[in-house]
Amino acid sequence: MGHVAGYRIVVIGTSWGGLHALSVLVRGLPADFPLPLAIVQHRSRDSEGLLGELLQDETALRVSEVEDKEPILPGHVYVAPPDYHMLVDGAHFSLTVDPPVRFSRPSIDVTFISAASACGAGTVGVVLTGANEDGALGLRRIVECGGHGVVQDPATAEIGTMPAAARRAVPSAAVLPLEEIAAHLMQLATLAGAATVGPPWRSR
Amino acid sequence: MTLALPPVGYDPALERLEIELLLEGVFRHYGFDFRSYAYASLRRRVWKRIEAEGLSTVSALQERVLHDPDVMNQLLLDLSVNVTAMFRDPSFHAAFRRLVVPVLRTYPFIRVWHAGCSTGEEVYSMAIILEEEGLYERARIYATDINEIVLQQAKAGIFPLNRMQEYTENYIRAGGTRSFSEYYTAKYDGALFSPALLRNVVFAQHNLVTDRSFSEFNVILCRNVLIYFDKELQQRVHGLFYDSLATFGVLCLGSKESLKFSKYEDCFEVLSQTDKIYRKVK
Numbered sequence: 001m002g003h004v005a006g007y008r009i010v011v012i013g014t015s016w017g018g019l020h021a022l023s024v025l026v027r028g029l030p031a032d033f034p035l036p037l038a039i040v041q042h043r044s045r046d047s048e049g050l051l052g053e054l055l056q057d058e059t060a061l062r063v064s065e066v067e068d069k070e071p072i073l074p075g076h077v078y079v080a081p082p083d084y085h086m087l088v089d090g091a092h093f094s095l096t097v098d099p100p101v102r103f104s105r106p107s108i109d110v111t112f113i114s115a116a117s118a119c120g121a122g123t124v125g126v127v128l129t130g131a132n133e134d135g136a137l138g139l140r141r142i143v144e145c146g147g148h149g150v151v152q153d154p155a156t157a158e159i160g161t162m163p164a165a166a167r168r169a170v171p172s173a174a175v176l177p178l179e180e181i182a183a184h185l186m187q188l189a190t191l192a193g194a195a196t197v198g199p200p201w202r203s204r
Numbered sequence: 205m206t207l208a209l210p211p212v213g214y215d216p217a218l219e220r221l222e223i224e225l226l227l228e229g230v231f232r233h234y235g236f237d238f239r240s241y242a243y244a245s246l247r248r249r250v251w252k253r254i255e256a257e258g259l260s261t262v263s264a265l266q267e268r269v270l271h272d273p274d275v276m277n278q279l280l281l282d283l284s285v286n287v288t289a290m291f292r293d294p295s296f297h298a299a300f301r302r303l304v305v306p307v308l309r310t311y312p313f314i315r316v317w318h319a320g321c322s323t324g325e326e327v328y329s330m331a332i333i334l335e336e337e338g339l340y341e342r343a344r345i346y347a348t349d350i351n352e353i354v355l356q357q358a359k360a361g362i363f364p365l366n367r368m369q370e371y372t373e374n375y376i377r378a379g380g381t382r383s384f385s386e387y388y389t390a391k392y393d394g395a396l397f398s399p400a401l402l403r404n405v406v407f408a409q410h411n412l413v414t415d416r417s418f419s420e421f422n423v424i425l426c427r428n429v430l431i432y433f434d435k436e437l438q439q440r441v442h443g444l445f446y447d448s449l450a451t452f453g454v455l456c457l458g459s460k461e462s463l464k465f466s467k468y469e470d471c472f473e474v475l476s477q478t479d480k481i482y483r484k485v486k
Contacts, residue, residue, distance in 0.1 A: 067462045068431045069438065081460050089244035092435075095460050096245045097287050097428050101207065109207055114244045117216060137207060144212045 007148070007188050008122035009072065009088065010035050011115045013108030013138070015042035015130030017158025019051065021178055022128070023058045026077060028182025031060035035124075035189045036072045038088065038115070040080045040108045042134070052079045068095045080106040087114040104134050112138025121146030124188055126181065127173075128152045130162025136169035148188060149173035150181060208251035211260060222262035223250055229270050230279070236350075237413045238283055240437035249282045284351045286429055290325045290363070290371040293459050296427075297333060297378035299479040304454050305337050308422065314343040317421045317448065319412060320429030321347040324358025325371075328387075329378075330425065331401040336381045340404060346419070348410035355407045361397040363388075368395050412441050417448040424449060428458035435465065442468040446484065455482040 014021055018041045026037075041051055049065060055077060056063040063077040064070070070078070071092045080086035084095040085106050101107035108127075112135065115123045125142040127135040129152060143149045149170045154160030156177045167175055176184055210219060223246070227239045238246065254265045257275065268275045291297050308314050314334075321327050327347045334340040349355050363371075372384040388395040410418070412429070424445050430438045445455055446468050455472065457480040463469045472482035 067460050067464070068458075069435050069462075069465055071465075084460055085245075087242075087244035087248075089242055094242040094244050095431050096248075097431070097458075098245065098248065099287055110248070113207065113209060114248075117247065118244065120216065141209065141212075 006122055007035060007124050007191060008119045009115055010037045010124045010126065010185055010189075011088070011112055011142075012037065012039045012126040012128065013112065013130070013135035013162075014040075014128035015108075015132060015134065015159075015162060017129035018042070019054065020129075020158065021152065022051075022055060024178050025126075025128070025182050026055055026059040026061065026063075028179070029059060029061060030186065032075065033061060033186065033189060034074050035185075036074055036076050036078065037061070038066075038072075038078045038080070038086065038093070038111065040086060040106045040111045042104055042106070042108075042130070042132075043082050045083045055079070066093045066095065069093070080111065082106070085110045087111065088118040089114070090118060102132075102134065104132075108135035109138035113141050116142045116145040116147060119147070123147035124150065124185065126150040126152075126185070127163050127166035128178070128181075129157035129159050131159045132162060133165035135162060136165040139166045139173065140169045143170050143172060150184060151175050152181065153177045208248050208255055210251060219247075219262060222266070223247060226250070226262055226266040226269065229266055230276070233270055234273075234276055236280060236283075237411075240413065240434050241283070241432055242434050245432055246283065250279075253279050253282045280351065281353065284349075285354055286320060286322045286432070288322045288325045288428070289367070289374070291329045291374035291378040291380075292326065292427070293479070294374045294377035296456070296459060296479040296481075297329065297374075299476045299481060300456065301333060301337065301379050303475050303481060304423065304456075305333070305339070307452070307454070308339055308343075309337075311422060312342065314339060314423070315419065315421045316343060316345045316423045316425065317419070318345055318347040319410070319424060319426040319445075321349050321355075321358060321407075322351075323354045323363075324361070324407075325363065326425065326427065327358060327405060328361065328397055328401055329375075331405060332375075332380070332387060333378075335401070343404055345405045346421075347405055347407050350409065350411045350413075352409055355409060359402070359407055361399065361402065362394040363397065365390055365393045365395050412444065413437065417444055419448065420450050421448055421453055422450055423454045423456070425456045427456060428461070430461055431458065439466050439468070442466045446471055449484045451484060453484045455484065456480065457482070 052065045087094045125139045151166045151173045152163045154164040375384040475481040
Protein backbone atom coordinates (compact mmCIF):
# COMPACT_ATOMS: atom_id res chain seq x y z
CA MET A 1 0.00 0.00 0.00
CA GLY A 2 0.93 3.62 -0.52
CA HIS A 3 4.11 2.83 -2.40
CA VAL A 4 3.88 5.80 -4.75
CA ALA A 5 4.06 9.34 -3.45
CA GLY A 6 2.21 12.13 -5.22
CA TYR A 7 -1.45 11.28 -4.92
CA ARG A 8 -3.57 13.73 -6.90
CA ILE A 9 -7.16 12.74 -6.29
CA VAL A 10 -9.34 10.66 -3.98
CA VAL A 11 -12.43 9.03 -5.51
CA ILE A 12 -15.07 7.55 -3.22
CA GLY A 13 -17.97 5.26 -4.09
CA THR A 14 -20.93 4.23 -1.97
CA SER A 15 -24.58 3.35 -2.16
CA TRP A 16 -26.90 2.08 0.59
CA GLY A 17 -25.91 3.66 3.93
CA GLY A 18 -23.63 6.10 2.15
CA LEU A 19 -24.91 9.31 3.68
CA HIS A 20 -23.92 8.30 7.20
CA ALA A 21 -20.58 6.84 6.09
CA LEU A 22 -19.71 9.91 4.03
CA SER A 23 -20.63 12.21 6.92
CA VAL A 24 -18.27 10.36 9.24
CA LEU A 25 -15.52 10.39 6.63
CA VAL A 26 -15.61 14.09 5.73
CA ARG A 27 -16.06 15.09 9.37
CA GLY A 28 -12.72 13.37 10.05
CA LEU A 29 -10.81 15.37 7.42
CA PRO A 30 -8.96 18.53 8.49
CA ALA A 31 -9.85 21.88 6.93
CA ASP A 32 -6.51 21.90 5.10
CA PHE A 33 -6.95 18.50 3.46
CA PRO A 34 -4.83 19.01 0.34
CA LEU A 35 -6.42 16.74 -2.29
CA PRO A 36 -9.62 16.93 -4.30
CA LEU A 37 -12.21 14.39 -3.16
CA ALA A 38 -14.76 13.12 -5.70
CA ILE A 39 -17.80 11.27 -4.37
CA VAL A 40 -20.16 8.99 -6.27
CA GLN A 41 -23.21 8.05 -4.26
CA HIS A 42 -26.06 6.10 -5.86
CA ARG A 43 -29.28 8.00 -5.33
CA SER A 44 -32.58 8.75 -6.98
CA ARG A 45 -32.88 11.10 -9.94
CA ASP A 46 -34.78 13.64 -7.84
CA SER A 47 -32.41 13.99 -4.89
CA GLU A 48 -30.79 17.08 -6.41
CA GLY A 49 -28.54 19.15 -4.16
CA LEU A 50 -29.47 17.57 -0.86
CA LEU A 51 -26.44 15.30 -0.42
CA GLY A 52 -24.04 18.18 -0.98
CA GLU A 53 -25.84 20.36 1.56
CA LEU A 54 -25.84 17.64 4.20
CA LEU A 55 -22.13 16.99 3.74
CA GLN A 56 -21.37 20.71 3.81
CA ASP A 57 -22.76 20.78 7.36
CA GLU A 58 -20.08 18.29 8.37
CA THR A 59 -16.93 19.92 6.99
CA ALA A 60 -15.05 23.15 6.49
CA LEU A 61 -13.93 21.89 3.07
CA ARG A 62 -15.98 23.33 0.21
CA VAL A 63 -18.61 20.88 -1.02
CA SER A 64 -20.27 21.21 -4.40
CA GLU A 65 -22.42 19.17 -6.73
CA VAL A 66 -20.44 18.96 -9.96
CA GLU A 67 -21.32 20.87 -13.12
CA ASP A 68 -19.85 19.98 -16.48
CA LYS A 69 -16.22 21.13 -16.96
CA GLU A 70 -15.91 22.17 -13.34
CA PRO A 71 -12.20 22.60 -12.48
CA ILE A 72 -10.77 20.02 -10.04
CA LEU A 73 -9.25 21.91 -7.12
CA PRO A 74 -7.37 20.70 -4.04
CA GLY A 75 -9.27 20.65 -0.77
CA HIS A 76 -12.67 20.56 -2.48
CA VAL A 77 -15.29 17.87 -2.06
CA TYR A 78 -17.15 17.11 -5.28
CA VAL A 79 -20.40 15.16 -5.46
CA ALA A 80 -21.60 13.50 -8.68
CA PRO A 81 -25.05 14.84 -9.64
CA PRO A 82 -27.87 12.30 -9.89
CA ASP A 83 -28.59 10.85 -13.36
CA TYR A 84 -25.18 11.70 -14.89
CA HIS A 85 -21.91 9.80 -15.09
CA MET A 86 -19.02 11.86 -13.73
CA LEU A 87 -15.65 11.53 -15.45
CA VAL A 88 -12.25 12.85 -14.39
CA ASP A 89 -11.10 14.57 -17.59
CA GLY A 90 -7.65 16.07 -17.11
CA ALA A 91 -7.91 19.16 -14.93
CA HIS A 92 -11.72 19.18 -14.75
CA PHE A 93 -14.77 16.94 -14.57
CA SER A 94 -16.87 16.04 -17.58
CA LEU A 95 -20.40 14.74 -17.21
CA THR A 96 -22.20 12.36 -19.57
CA VAL A 97 -25.71 11.02 -19.98
CA ASP A 98 -24.45 7.78 -21.51
CA PRO A 99 -26.67 4.84 -20.55
CA PRO A 100 -26.54 3.54 -16.98
CA VAL A 101 -23.89 0.90 -16.31
CA ARG A 102 -25.40 -2.09 -14.54
CA PHE A 103 -28.45 0.01 -13.67
CA SER A 104 -26.42 2.84 -12.14
CA ARG A 105 -25.99 6.44 -13.26
CA PRO A 106 -23.79 7.75 -11.81
CA SER A 107 -21.71 4.59 -11.94
CA ILE A 108 -18.86 4.26 -9.44
CA ASP A 109 -16.88 2.06 -11.85
CA VAL A 110 -17.11 4.69 -14.60
CA THR A 111 -15.76 7.47 -12.36
CA PHE A 112 -13.02 5.26 -10.89
CA ILE A 113 -11.84 4.09 -14.31
CA SER A 114 -11.73 7.64 -15.64
CA ALA A 115 -9.70 8.72 -12.60
CA ALA A 116 -7.27 5.83 -13.13
CA SER A 117 -6.90 6.84 -16.76
CA ALA A 118 -6.39 10.54 -16.03
CA CYS A 119 -4.31 10.34 -12.84
CA GLY A 120 -2.81 6.84 -13.00
CA ALA A 121 -0.76 6.05 -9.90
CA GLY A 122 -1.91 9.36 -8.42
CA THR A 123 -5.36 7.94 -7.72
CA VAL A 124 -6.75 6.78 -4.39
CA GLY A 125 -10.03 4.82 -4.61
CA VAL A 126 -12.29 4.24 -1.59
CA VAL A 127 -15.27 1.87 -1.51
CA LEU A 128 -17.74 2.28 1.35
CA THR A 129 -21.03 0.68 2.37
CA GLY A 130 -23.45 -0.43 -0.32
CA ALA A 131 -25.84 -3.12 -1.44
CA ASN A 132 -24.46 -3.91 -4.91
CA GLU A 133 -21.06 -4.58 -6.46
CA ASP A 134 -20.44 -1.30 -8.27
CA GLY A 135 -16.93 0.02 -7.63
CA ALA A 136 -15.11 -3.32 -7.47
CA LEU A 137 -13.96 -3.29 -11.09
CA GLY A 138 -13.10 0.38 -10.91
CA LEU A 139 -11.04 -0.08 -7.76
CA ARG A 140 -9.19 -2.95 -9.41
CA ARG A 141 -8.39 -0.71 -12.37
CA ILE A 142 -7.09 2.02 -10.06
CA VAL A 143 -4.72 -0.43 -8.39
CA GLU A 144 -3.67 -1.94 -11.74
CA CYS A 145 -2.64 1.57 -12.78
CA GLY A 146 -0.47 1.90 -9.68
CA GLY A 147 -2.98 3.74 -7.50
CA HIS A 148 -4.09 2.89 -3.98
CA GLY A 149 -7.24 1.05 -2.90
CA VAL A 150 -9.11 1.51 0.38
CA VAL A 151 -12.13 -0.53 1.43
CA GLN A 152 -14.39 -0.01 4.42
CA ASP A 153 -14.25 -3.10 6.62
CA PRO A 154 -17.47 -4.87 5.56
CA ALA A 155 -18.10 -5.73 9.21
CA THR A 156 -18.41 -2.01 10.02
CA ALA A 157 -20.53 -1.21 6.96
CA GLU A 158 -24.27 -0.69 7.14
CA ILE A 159 -24.45 -3.05 4.14
CA GLY A 160 -21.29 -5.06 3.49
CA THR A 161 -21.98 -6.24 -0.06
CA MET A 162 -20.16 -3.44 -1.87
CA PRO A 163 -16.98 -3.32 0.21
CA ALA A 164 -16.84 -7.13 0.31
CA ALA A 165 -16.95 -7.25 -3.50
CA ALA A 166 -14.23 -4.60 -3.69
CA ARG A 167 -12.06 -6.54 -1.25
CA ARG A 168 -12.47 -9.70 -3.32
CA ALA A 169 -11.53 -7.80 -6.49
CA VAL A 170 -8.57 -6.05 -4.84
CA PRO A 171 -7.01 -8.29 -2.18
CA SER A 172 -4.18 -5.77 -1.69
CA ALA A 173 -6.55 -2.95 -0.68
CA ALA A 174 -6.28 -1.43 2.80
CA VAL A 175 -9.33 -2.66 4.75
CA LEU A 176 -10.22 -0.22 7.52
CA PRO A 177 -13.07 0.52 9.90
CA LEU A 178 -15.00 3.60 8.80
CA GLU A 179 -13.65 5.81 11.59
CA GLU A 180 -10.03 5.25 10.51
CA ILE A 181 -10.41 6.03 6.81
CA ALA A 182 -10.13 9.83 7.12
CA ALA A 183 -6.83 9.61 9.01
CA HIS A 184 -5.53 7.11 6.46
CA LEU A 185 -6.42 9.49 3.60
CA MET A 186 -4.68 12.34 5.43
CA GLN A 187 -1.53 10.22 5.66
CA LEU A 188 -1.63 9.49 1.93
CA ALA A 189 -2.36 13.14 1.15
CA THR A 190 0.64 14.29 3.12
CA LEU A 191 2.77 12.16 0.81
CA ALA A 192 1.09 14.01 -2.06
CA GLY A 193 1.95 17.34 -0.48
CA ALA A 194 5.60 16.31 -0.41
CA ALA A 195 5.44 15.41 -4.08
CA THR A 196 4.19 18.78 -5.31
CA VAL A 197 7.64 20.23 -4.68
CA GLY A 198 9.27 17.17 -6.22
CA PRO A 199 10.67 16.70 -9.70
CA PRO A 200 8.45 17.69 -12.68
CA TRP A 201 8.04 14.13 -13.96
CA ARG A 202 5.55 13.55 -11.20
CA SER A 203 3.14 16.12 -12.53
CA ARG A 204 1.89 14.01 -15.48
CA MET B 205 -23.43 0.16 -21.76
CA THR B 206 -20.42 -1.93 -20.87
CA LEU B 207 -17.38 -0.60 -19.07
CA ALA B 208 -15.34 -0.41 -22.26
CA LEU B 209 -11.82 -0.71 -20.95
CA PRO B 210 -8.38 -0.83 -22.53
CA PRO B 211 -6.33 -3.91 -21.58
CA VAL B 212 -4.31 -3.64 -18.36
CA GLY B 213 -0.99 -1.91 -18.95
CA TYR B 214 -2.14 -0.02 -22.06
CA ASP B 215 0.11 3.07 -22.11
CA PRO B 216 -2.14 6.15 -21.56
CA ALA B 217 0.12 8.44 -23.60
CA LEU B 218 0.16 6.01 -26.52
CA GLU B 219 -3.61 5.57 -26.21
CA ARG B 220 -4.12 9.31 -26.45
CA LEU B 221 -1.85 9.55 -29.49
CA GLU B 222 -3.73 6.71 -31.20
CA ILE B 223 -7.10 8.28 -30.46
CA GLU B 224 -5.92 11.62 -31.87
CA LEU B 225 -4.69 9.84 -35.02
CA LEU B 226 -8.01 7.99 -35.34
CA LEU B 227 -9.97 11.25 -35.08
CA GLU B 228 -7.65 12.97 -37.55
CA GLY B 229 -8.13 10.10 -40.00
CA VAL B 230 -11.89 10.14 -39.57
CA PHE B 231 -11.96 13.89 -40.17
CA ARG B 232 -9.74 13.87 -43.24
CA HIS B 233 -11.24 10.80 -44.86
CA TYR B 234 -14.92 11.16 -43.92
CA GLY B 235 -15.28 14.82 -42.87
CA PHE B 236 -16.71 14.14 -39.39
CA ASP B 237 -14.88 16.26 -36.87
CA PHE B 238 -14.68 14.75 -33.37
CA ARG B 239 -11.25 16.23 -32.65
CA SER B 240 -12.58 18.66 -30.04
CA TYR B 241 -14.78 16.24 -28.12
CA ALA B 242 -14.21 15.83 -24.38
CA TYR B 243 -11.50 13.19 -24.11
CA ALA B 244 -12.74 11.12 -21.17
CA SER B 245 -16.20 10.38 -22.58
CA LEU B 246 -14.93 10.02 -26.15
CA ARG B 247 -12.39 7.48 -24.94
CA ARG B 248 -15.16 5.37 -23.37
CA ARG B 249 -17.13 5.41 -26.61
CA VAL B 250 -14.09 4.50 -28.72
CA TRP B 251 -13.34 1.49 -26.50
CA LYS B 252 -16.95 0.41 -26.72
CA ARG B 253 -16.55 0.21 -30.51
CA ILE B 254 -13.14 -1.54 -30.18
CA GLU B 255 -14.76 -4.22 -27.99
CA ALA B 256 -17.75 -4.58 -30.29
CA GLU B 257 -15.41 -5.16 -33.23
CA GLY B 258 -13.45 -7.78 -31.25
CA LEU B 259 -10.25 -5.72 -31.45
CA SER B 260 -7.71 -4.78 -28.81
CA THR B 261 -5.99 -1.56 -29.94
CA VAL B 262 -7.13 1.85 -31.14
CA SER B 263 -4.88 1.52 -34.17
CA ALA B 264 -6.63 -1.69 -35.21
CA LEU B 265 -9.95 0.17 -35.05
CA GLN B 266 -8.48 2.97 -37.13
CA GLU B 267 -7.51 0.54 -39.88
CA ARG B 268 -10.99 -0.95 -39.93
CA VAL B 269 -12.77 2.42 -39.82
CA LEU B 270 -10.74 3.88 -42.67
CA HIS B 271 -11.20 0.86 -44.93
CA ASP B 272 -14.80 -0.07 -44.12
CA PRO B 273 -17.49 2.65 -44.30
CA ASP B 274 -19.94 0.38 -42.42
CA VAL B 275 -17.66 0.40 -39.39
CA MET B 276 -17.40 4.18 -39.74
CA ASN B 277 -21.18 4.37 -39.60
CA GLN B 278 -21.19 2.32 -36.41
CA LEU B 279 -18.52 4.56 -34.89
CA LEU B 280 -20.49 7.62 -35.93
CA LEU B 281 -23.49 6.30 -34.02
CA ASP B 282 -21.32 5.49 -31.00
CA LEU B 283 -19.76 8.94 -30.94
CA SER B 284 -22.71 11.11 -31.84
CA VAL B 285 -25.89 9.68 -30.40
CA ASN B 286 -27.00 11.32 -27.20
CA VAL B 287 -29.33 9.57 -24.85
CA THR B 288 -32.46 11.55 -24.14
CA ALA B 289 -35.94 11.28 -22.68
CA MET B 290 -39.27 13.04 -22.96
CA PHE B 291 -39.54 15.93 -20.50
CA ARG B 292 -36.13 15.00 -19.11
CA ASP B 293 -35.67 17.23 -16.03
CA PRO B 294 -39.36 18.05 -15.44
CA SER B 295 -38.41 21.11 -13.40
CA PHE B 296 -36.79 22.62 -16.50
CA HIS B 297 -39.96 22.20 -18.52
CA ALA B 298 -42.05 23.64 -15.69
CA ALA B 299 -39.68 26.61 -15.49
CA PHE B 300 -39.92 27.06 -19.26
CA ARG B 301 -43.70 27.35 -18.98
CA ARG B 302 -43.42 29.76 -16.07
CA LEU B 303 -40.56 32.01 -17.22
CA VAL B 304 -40.31 31.79 -21.01
CA VAL B 305 -43.86 31.17 -22.27
CA PRO B 306 -45.21 34.55 -20.99
CA VAL B 307 -42.52 36.33 -23.02
CA LEU B 308 -43.20 34.23 -26.10
CA ARG B 309 -46.87 35.24 -25.92
CA THR B 310 -45.89 38.79 -26.82
CA TYR B 311 -44.27 37.66 -30.10
CA PRO B 312 -46.25 37.39 -33.36
CA PHE B 313 -44.02 34.56 -34.54
CA ILE B 314 -41.74 32.26 -32.55
CA ARG B 315 -38.66 30.59 -33.96
CA VAL B 316 -37.17 27.76 -31.89
CA TRP B 317 -33.89 25.98 -32.65
CA HIS B 318 -33.48 22.61 -31.03
CA ALA B 319 -29.75 21.91 -31.53
CA GLY B 320 -28.61 18.30 -31.19
CA CYS B 321 -32.15 16.93 -30.99
CA SER B 322 -31.02 13.28 -31.27
CA THR B 323 -34.02 10.93 -31.61
CA GLY B 324 -36.48 13.75 -31.00
CA GLU B 325 -37.94 13.06 -27.55
CA GLU B 326 -37.45 16.64 -26.43
CA VAL B 327 -38.72 18.05 -29.73
CA TYR B 328 -42.06 16.34 -29.08
CA SER B 329 -41.93 17.60 -25.50
CA MET B 330 -41.50 21.21 -26.67
CA ALA B 331 -44.23 20.85 -29.31
CA ILE B 332 -46.58 19.59 -26.59
CA ILE B 333 -45.79 22.54 -24.31
CA LEU B 334 -46.32 25.09 -27.08
CA GLU B 335 -49.54 23.33 -28.11
CA GLU B 336 -50.94 23.35 -24.57
CA GLU B 337 -49.98 27.00 -24.12
CA GLY B 338 -51.80 27.93 -27.34
CA LEU B 339 -48.62 29.11 -29.04
CA TYR B 340 -47.90 26.31 -31.46
CA GLU B 341 -49.75 27.79 -34.46
CA ARG B 342 -47.34 30.72 -34.56
CA ALA B 343 -44.23 28.70 -33.76
CA ARG B 344 -41.72 26.88 -35.88
CA ILE B 345 -39.24 24.42 -34.38
CA TYR B 346 -36.02 23.79 -36.30
CA ALA B 347 -34.71 20.49 -34.96
CA THR B 348 -31.18 19.64 -36.01
CA ASP B 349 -28.63 16.92 -35.42
CA ILE B 350 -25.32 15.89 -36.96
CA ASN B 351 -26.66 12.39 -37.50
CA GLU B 352 -29.11 11.64 -40.32
CA ILE B 353 -30.14 8.28 -38.85
CA VAL B 354 -31.43 9.72 -35.57
CA LEU B 355 -33.30 12.44 -37.50
CA GLN B 356 -35.16 9.70 -39.40
CA GLN B 357 -36.11 8.12 -36.06
CA ALA B 358 -37.24 11.49 -34.74
CA LYS B 359 -39.48 11.99 -37.78
CA ALA B 360 -41.00 8.53 -37.38
CA GLY B 361 -42.06 9.44 -33.83
CA ILE B 362 -42.12 5.92 -32.43
CA PHE B 363 -40.72 5.51 -28.93
CA PRO B 364 -40.47 2.44 -26.69
CA LEU B 365 -43.77 1.70 -24.98
CA ASN B 366 -42.00 0.64 -21.80
CA ARG B 367 -40.80 4.20 -21.22
CA MET B 368 -44.29 5.74 -21.30
CA GLN B 369 -44.85 5.39 -17.57
CA GLU B 370 -41.66 7.35 -16.86
CA TYR B 371 -42.54 9.92 -19.53
CA THR B 372 -46.06 10.31 -18.15
CA GLU B 373 -44.70 11.03 -14.68
CA ASN B 374 -42.24 13.53 -16.17
CA TYR B 375 -45.05 15.14 -18.16
CA ILE B 376 -47.22 15.62 -15.09
CA ARG B 377 -44.36 17.07 -13.05
CA ALA B 378 -43.46 19.33 -15.97
CA GLY B 379 -46.88 20.96 -15.68
CA GLY B 380 -48.74 19.06 -18.42
CA THR B 381 -52.40 20.08 -18.62
CA ARG B 382 -53.92 17.12 -20.44
CA SER B 383 -53.71 13.35 -20.32
CA PHE B 384 -50.33 12.32 -21.75
CA SER B 385 -51.83 9.28 -23.48
CA GLU B 386 -53.79 11.63 -25.77
CA TYR B 387 -50.58 12.23 -27.66
CA TYR B 388 -49.74 8.69 -28.70
CA THR B 389 -51.16 5.41 -29.92
CA ALA B 390 -49.77 2.20 -28.48
CA LYS B 391 -48.92 -0.46 -31.04
CA TYR B 392 -47.00 -3.67 -30.31
CA ASP B 393 -44.10 -2.45 -28.15
CA GLY B 394 -44.04 1.08 -29.56
CA ALA B 395 -45.83 4.34 -28.87
CA LEU B 396 -46.56 6.25 -32.08
CA PHE B 397 -46.81 9.97 -31.41
CA SER B 398 -49.38 12.05 -33.23
CA PRO B 399 -47.87 13.30 -36.52
CA ALA B 400 -49.84 16.53 -35.95
CA LEU B 401 -47.25 17.42 -33.32
CA LEU B 402 -44.71 17.71 -36.14
CA ARG B 403 -46.77 20.07 -38.31
CA ASN B 404 -44.52 23.01 -37.43
CA VAL B 405 -41.27 21.10 -37.04
CA VAL B 406 -38.49 21.20 -39.63
CA PHE B 407 -35.81 18.53 -39.23
CA ALA B 408 -32.41 19.19 -40.78
CA GLN B 409 -28.88 17.91 -40.55
CA HIS B 410 -26.61 20.48 -38.91
CA ASN B 411 -23.15 20.07 -37.46
CA LEU B 412 -22.46 22.29 -34.46
CA VAL B 413 -18.72 21.82 -34.95
CA THR B 414 -18.42 22.90 -38.57
CA ASP B 415 -21.68 24.59 -39.69
CA ARG B 416 -22.63 28.21 -39.26
CA SER B 417 -25.73 29.92 -37.95
CA PHE B 418 -28.66 29.56 -40.36
CA SER B 419 -31.25 31.97 -38.99
CA GLU B 420 -32.23 34.15 -36.03
CA PHE B 421 -34.13 32.52 -33.20
CA ASN B 422 -36.18 33.47 -30.14
CA VAL B 423 -35.33 30.26 -28.31
CA ILE B 424 -32.39 27.88 -28.60
CA LEU B 425 -32.49 24.55 -26.77
CA CYS B 426 -29.29 22.55 -26.53
CA ARG B 427 -29.45 20.28 -23.53
CA ASN B 428 -26.77 17.72 -22.64
CA VAL B 429 -25.09 17.99 -26.02
CA LEU B 430 -22.21 20.33 -25.22
CA ILE B 431 -21.12 18.15 -22.28
CA TYR B 432 -19.56 15.89 -24.92
CA PHE B 433 -17.40 18.77 -26.23
CA ASP B 434 -14.16 20.08 -24.79
CA LYS B 435 -14.04 23.56 -23.25
CA GLU B 436 -12.75 25.36 -26.34
CA LEU B 437 -15.39 23.87 -28.59
CA GLN B 438 -18.09 24.57 -26.00
CA GLN B 439 -17.08 28.19 -26.06
CA ARG B 440 -17.18 28.32 -29.84
CA VAL B 441 -20.70 26.89 -29.83
CA HIS B 442 -21.75 29.40 -27.16
CA GLY B 443 -20.64 32.02 -29.70
CA LEU B 444 -22.66 30.34 -32.43
CA PHE B 445 -25.74 30.43 -30.20
CA TYR B 446 -25.11 34.04 -29.26
CA ASP B 447 -24.92 34.99 -32.95
CA SER B 448 -28.10 33.02 -33.68
CA LEU B 449 -30.29 34.57 -30.98
CA ALA B 450 -32.42 37.66 -31.37
CA THR B 451 -32.00 40.29 -28.64
CA PHE B 452 -33.72 38.92 -25.50
CA GLY B 453 -33.63 35.49 -27.10
CA VAL B 454 -33.57 32.58 -24.63
CA LEU B 455 -30.88 29.90 -24.36
CA CYS B 456 -31.66 26.65 -22.53
CA LEU B 457 -28.82 24.34 -21.52
CA GLY B 458 -28.80 21.04 -19.61
CA SER B 459 -29.26 21.35 -15.87
CA LYS B 460 -25.60 20.54 -15.13
CA GLU B 461 -24.21 22.70 -17.91
CA SER B 462 -23.20 26.29 -17.40
CA LEU B 463 -22.09 29.53 -19.02
CA LYS B 464 -20.08 30.07 -15.84
CA PHE B 465 -16.77 29.06 -17.38
CA SER B 466 -17.48 30.77 -20.75
CA LYS B 467 -16.49 34.18 -22.07
CA TYR B 468 -20.09 34.66 -23.19
CA GLU B 469 -21.33 34.64 -19.60
CA ASP B 470 -21.66 38.43 -19.52
CA CYS B 471 -23.76 38.52 -22.70
CA PHE B 472 -26.59 36.70 -20.95
CA GLU B 473 -28.69 37.19 -17.86
CA VAL B 474 -29.79 34.23 -15.80
CA LEU B 475 -33.53 33.52 -15.82
CA SER B 476 -33.17 30.30 -13.84
CA GLN B 477 -29.92 29.19 -12.23
CA THR B 478 -31.13 25.70 -11.34
CA ASP B 479 -32.71 25.02 -14.72
CA LYS B 480 -30.04 26.82 -16.77
CA ILE B 481 -32.30 29.22 -18.65
CA TYR B 482 -30.48 32.32 -19.95
CA ARG B 483 -31.54 35.44 -21.86
CA LYS B 484 -29.33 37.33 -24.32
CA VAL B 485 -29.06 40.91 -23.08
CA LYS B 486 -26.32 42.46 -25.22
